[in-house]
Amino acid sequence: MELLSGAEMVVRALRDEGVKYIYGYPGGALLHVYDALFQQDEVEHILVRHEQAATHMADAYARATNKPGVALVTSGPGATNAITGIATAYMDSIPMVVITGQVMSFLIGEDAFQETDMLGISRPIVKHNFSVTRAEDIPSIIKKAFYIAQTGRPGPVVIDIPKDMTTPTERFPYEYPKSVKLRSYNPVTKGHSGQIRKAVDMLLAAKRPMIYTGGGIIMGDASAELTELAHLLKYPVTNTLMGLGGFPGTDPQFVGMLGMHGSYEANMAMHHSDLILAIGARFDDRVTNGVDKFCPTARIIHVDIDPASISKTVQADVPIVGPSKAVLEEMIQLVKESKKRPDQDAIDAWWKQIDEWRARHGGRYRTDDSEMMKPQQVIEMLCKVTNGDAFVCSDVGQHQMFAAQYYKYNKPNRWINSGGLGTMGFGLPAAMGVKMNFPESDVVCVTGEGSIQMNIQELSTCKQYDIPVKIICLNNQSLGMVRQWQDMNYESRHSQSYMNSLPDFIKLVESYGHVGMKVTKYADLENAMREAFAMKDRLVFMDIYVDPFEHVYPMQVPRGSMRDMWLSKTERT
Amino acid sequence: MRHIISVLMENEPGALSRVVGLFSQRNFNIESLTVAPTEDSTLSRMTVMTTGDERVIEQITKQLNKLIDVVKVVDLSEGDHIERELMMIKFKANGQMRAEIKRTADIFRGQIIDITPNTYTVQLVGSSDKLDAFIASLGNASIMEVVRSGVSGIARGEKVLTI
Numbered sequence: 001m002e003l004l005s006g007a008e009m010v011v012r013a014l015r016d017e018g019v020k021y022i023y024g025y026p027g028g029a030l031l032h033v034y035d036a037l038f039q040q041d042e043v044e045h046i047l048v049r050h051e052q053a054a055t056h057m058a059d060a061y062a063r064a065t066n067k068p069g070v071a072l073v074t075s076g077p078g079a080t081n082a083i084t085g086i087a088t089a090y091m092d093s094i095p096m097v098v099i100t101g102q103v104m105s106f107l108i109g110e111d112a113f114q115e116t117d118m119l120g121i122s123r124p125i126v127k128h129n130f131s132v133t134r135a136e137d138i139p140s141i142i143k144k145a146f147y148i149a150q151t152g153r154p155g156p157v158v159i160d161i162p163k164d165m166t167t168p169t170e171r172f173p174y175e176y177p178k179s180v181k182l183r184s185y186n187p188v189t190k191g192h193s194g195q196i197r198k199a200v201d202m203l204l205a206a207k208r209p210m211i212y213t214g215g216g217i218i219m220g221d222a223s224a225e226l227t228e229l230a231h232l233l234k235y236p237v238t239n240t241l242m243g244l245g246g247f248p249g250t251d252p253q254f255v256g257m258l259g260m261h262g263s264y265e266a267n268m269a270m271h272h273s274d275l276i277l278a279i280g281a282r283f284d285d286r287v288t289n290g291v292d293k294f295c296p297t298a299r300i301i302h303v304d305i306d307p308a309s310i311s312k313t314v315q316a317d318v319p320i321v322g323p324s325k326a327v328l329e330e331m332i333q334l335v336k337e338s339k340k341r342p343d344q345d346a347i348d349a350w351w352k353q354i355d356e357w358r359a360r361h362g363g364r365y366r367t368d369d370s371e372m373m374k375p376q377q378v379i380e381m382l383c384k385v386t387n388g389d390a391f392v393c394s395d396v397g398q399h400q401m402f403a404a405q406y407y408k409y410n411k412p413n414r415w416i417n418s419g420g421l422g423t424m425g426f427g428l429p430a431a432m433g434v435k436m437n438f439p440e441s442d443v444v445c446v447t448g449e450g451s452i453q454m455n456i457q458e459l460s461t462c463k464q465y466d467i468p469v470k471i472i473c474l475n476n477q478s479l480g481m482v483r484q485w486q487d488m489n490y491e492s493r494h495s496q497s498y499m500n501s502l503p504d505f506i507k508l509v510e511s512y513g514h515v516g517m518k519v520t521k522y523a524d525l526e527n528a529m530r531e532a533f534a535m536k537d538r539l540v541f542m543d544i545y546v547d548p549f550e551h552v553y554p555m556q557v558p559r560g561s562m563r564d565m566w567l568s569k570t571e572r573t
Numbered sequence: 574m575r576h577i578i579s580v581l582m583e584n585e586p587g588a589l590s591r592v593v594g595l596f597s598q599r600n601f602n603i604e605s606l607t608v609a610p611t612e613d614s615t616l617s618r619m620t621v622m623t624t625g626d627e628r629v630i631e632q633i634t635k636q637l638n639k640l641i642d643v644v645k646v647v648d649l650s651e652g653d654h655i656e657r658e659l660m661m662i663k664f665k666a667n668g669q670m671r672a673e674i675k676r677t678a679d680i681f682r683g684q685i686i687d688i689t690p691n692t693y694t695v696q697l698v699g700s701s702d703k704l705d706a707f708i709a710s711l712g713n714a715s716i717m718e719v720v721r722s723g724v725s726g727i728a729r730g731e732k733v734l735t736i
Contacts, residue, residue: 119587124598128641131587148641183736184583184644308635311628 001173006135007032007166009174010099013142015042016176019070021061021436022046023054027074028114029101032166046436046465048429049457051078055085056426056455057433059094059156060393063416064434066221068095068149075101076114079160080121084423086156087125091420092215092242095154097145098122105133105162118160127155135165136172143177152187153306154219188305191322191330199277199301199318200334206275207346208297209235212258215242215419216280216304216324223247223412225328226279232335233342236354238266240281241404242419249408250388255354256363259287260556261401264361264567267554269354270295271563279303280324283314284420293561303327361554361567363405372547373522375399375474379406382444382472385529390442391416391434393469395427395451398480401552403446425454431469432462442470442533449475449502449543459512462539470532471509471541476548477502484551488566505543514539575604576630577656577726579734580619580637581645584610588642592619595640601625601633605658605723616644616736622701622724644736653729659696659722660704661686665715666693674714681707692717 004012010033014022023046026034037045048054051073058069073082079100089096103112119129128148130141138161145157203209217226217239223246230237230253237247238258247254256263258270270276276298281287283302288294291313302309302316303324310319320327365376379402382390388408394400394417409415416434418426431445445452452473462469474480482497506516515538519528525544532540557564557572565573582588589608596603601623608619623633630648637646649656664674671693678685678695681703687694697707701724708719728734 120590123587123591123594129587133586182641185641306639308632308639312632315628 001175003171004174005032005036005166005168005171006132006138006161007036007168009135009138009172010142010161010166011036011040011043012174013139013176014070015040017142017146019043022070022072023048023057023433024072025051025054025074025078027078027101029075029103029163030072032163032168033072033101033161035168045072046461048461050455051081052085052425053429053432053455053458053461055082055096055098056088056429057436058096058098059085059089060416060430060433061437062089062094062096063430064391064413064437066095066219066413068097068146069433071096071098073098073100074114075103075118076116079116079118083121083125086122086158088418088421088423088426089156090125090127092418093154093219094156095149096156097142097149098156098158100158100160102131102160102162104164106164108162118158122158125156126158129158129160131160132162132165135167135170138165139174139176140180143180144182147180148185152185153309188322189326191303191320191327193330195318195320196327196330197334199320200331200338201340202275202299202301202318203233203277203331204335204338204340204342207343208272208274208350209233209277210270210273210275210298211235211237211277211279212240212270212281213237213243213246213279214240214281217243217246218412220280220305220324222280222323222325222328225325225332227251229328229332229335232332234347236269236351238262238270240287240419241417243281244404244415245409245412248410250410255358257404258562260289261405261552261554263363263405264554264565265354265357267556267562267565268357270298271561272353273298275299275301277301277303279328280305282309282312285313288314289556289562289564290559295562365553366568370547370549372545373520373525375402375476375546375550376406377522378472378474378525378544378546379403379446381525381529382446383407385526385533386442386444390414390444391431391438393417393427393431393434393443393445395445395447396422396424397448397451398476398484398550398552399446399448399451399474401481402474424451427451428455428458428469428471431471432458432467435467435469436465445469445471447471447473448480449473449477449499449505450479456508459509459514459539463513466537468535468537468539471539473505473541473543474546475502475543476546476550478548480548480550481552487551488555505541509539509541514541516541516543518543518545520545574626574630575622575624575650577649577654577724578621578623578633578637579647579649579726580621580643581611581734581736582617582619582640583642583644584615584617585642588617589619591640591642592621592637595636596621599632599636601629605721607723607725618734620723620725645734647728647734649726649728652732654726655729656700656724656726657698658701658704658724659698660707661694661696661720662708662716663692663694663718664711665691665717667691670714674711677707677711683707
C-alpha cells in the first residue's frame, strides 16, 4: 500500500471522491496541505479573495450539480470567515464539505495564534463536523463527510484538521474506503407505502388541490417525477423560492411562487384549497405567513426526507418520510393503476377560479409612474435575451424577488439563491462557482449595488481564472428591500438604506480587466444586454439604473393569512 | 408535560455538546441531564428530563435523532418506566436536629454517609418527587448543600434500549 502524509491523504481523498475544483485560501495551519496540492495536478485549487466566497462557490457548484462542493480554509479568521457561507448552505440544505485548518493539536485550548474552536462555532450550522485526532483516520473521515453531506437531507460538513495531522514526514498506508456505514445514521430510501396509498386516495378525491413543492424537488432530483404527476392529475403547482425550476415556469399548470412575495393566484389558491400536497418544502414563515391562519380548509400531505421538517410549524394530516423522487414515483404508479379519477367538474371549476385570480393581478407592474426603467423590465429582458435558459445566481433583496418572479425557470438547478439565510454577497461567488463548472452556459449574477459590494473583491478571482460571468446590477442607489419596509411600516423614514457614495462601477470593473456597461434607458437595454452576452469570454458588469421607488408586489400583510396581500402601493386584498 | 428522554449515543468527544447545543439552539428546556458510558464502551447513555407539549416533545425526539452521533432515542414517559435520582444533602446537625435528621432519613430510607460533630450528610435515592418531599419535610433543618444527580430512567418489563 502506498504511504502518504496526512496532507497528501487530504488531497488524494478529494481526488478519489471525484472532486475537480476546490475553493480556498491558504494560511499557516494549512501549509502542508497546500504544499501537497502544489505537487499534483488532478485537484485544482481556486484562490478566492475572501473565504466567504470560497464557501459560496462550493455551495453554488452543489446547487447546480447536486454534488457536494469543497472549500478549504485555514484556522482562526479563515474558519470564521467561512461561517456565513456554511450557514447559508445549512439553511438551504446544500451538500458541502469544508476543510478547516487548525492549530497543532497540542496547542488546542491554549489560545494559540489563529486558534478558534471551529467545531464549537460551526456546530449549530452544520449537518455534522469532525475533528481529526489521528492522521491515519483522514481518508475514512473524508469518506464519511461526503457520505453525510449528500445523503438524507443534505447539508454542510466541516472537517477540522490540526496542522500536526498533516506533517509531511509522517506517512501512513493510504486506501480510500469504497463505502461507509454509520450505525447511527441511516437515511430513509423510500416512503411508507401505506401512507403513500392514503395520500393518493386523498389526492384523487380532492376538489381544490394544490401541489406545493420546494428545494427538496431540486436536491432530490425529482423534477421529472413532479412534472409527470402534476400532468397526470392536471393540478396546479406552486413552488417555493428554493423550489423554482422544479416544475417548468412556463407550464400553464404553474401558478407561480407562493409566500411573502408569491403570486396573487398562488397565494389565493393555497388559501382556498382543500388539499395540499407538499413535497420537499418546510412550511417556513416566509411561506405560511400567519401560521394560525394558514390555509384553513386544507388537509395536508407532507412528503419530506427529514422527519423533523414534518409537523414542525404546520401539522400534517398525512406525513410521509422519504426521498421526493422515490415517493413521487410510487404516487405516479398508484395514480396510473387506480380506477378512480379526479372529479373533473370540481377541478374545472377550480381552474376557472384560479384563472380569474390570474387575470386580476398576473404579475403586472406599472411602468407609467416613473421616467426610469423598472427592475421587473430588466429581469424580463434577461429572460428573453438568455432564452430562459441561463443559470441565474442571485444576491439578496428586491432584485432577488424580481428575479424569482419574472425569470421563468423551466429547469431545476438553474435558479441559485440564498433562500433560508438570505446572505447578501452570495450572488457573485455563486455565479463564479457555477460558471467554472458550466463554461458553455450563460451564467448570470443578478445583484444590486448593495449586495455586490459585499463580495466585490471576487472580481479579482474572476480575472485570475478568466471566469466570464455576466453581472446584472439593478442599481437603485438604495437598499431596496429595507427601503420598501421603511416605506410601508416606518412612514418612509429611510434609516441607513440610502447609498450616496457608490463607486463608479464601470471604472471599478475595468480596473480588474473586465467590461463595464452603464444602462439608464429601457430603450437601450435589449441591445446592451445582447452585446454583453455576445462577449462569451469576458466578464461584463451591467450597471443598470432602475426606479428607486419601486416595490416588490404582491407582498403579504404581516401575520395575516395567505390571501392577505398588498398588490401595489395602493391596492390591498 | 414532563418527559424523560433516553438517548443512546456514540461515546465520542463533542457528542454531549451537540445534544446540549441542540436544546439551547432550538429553545427546548432541560430540567436535568445525566450522561455516562454503558456496558459497551463505544456508547453513552443520556437521560434528559424536559418539559413541553406534544409538538415540542415530538420535535425534540426528531431533532435528537437527526444528530449523527445519536444512535437511538426513546421517550420513556410514553410507557411504563422506572425513574430514579440520587441526592446527597449536607445538614448542619447539632443538638436535637441530629436525631430528627436521622429519623427522617430512616423514614425515607436514606443513609447517613458522612458524619462530623456538626454535620450529617444524607444519601437518598428515589423519584424526584420523593427527594423534593424529603427536603420539604426537613424544612426546619439547616441545609448546607444539596447535590442531585438528575433523573435516570429505564423502561419496565422486557423493553430495552440497545443497538
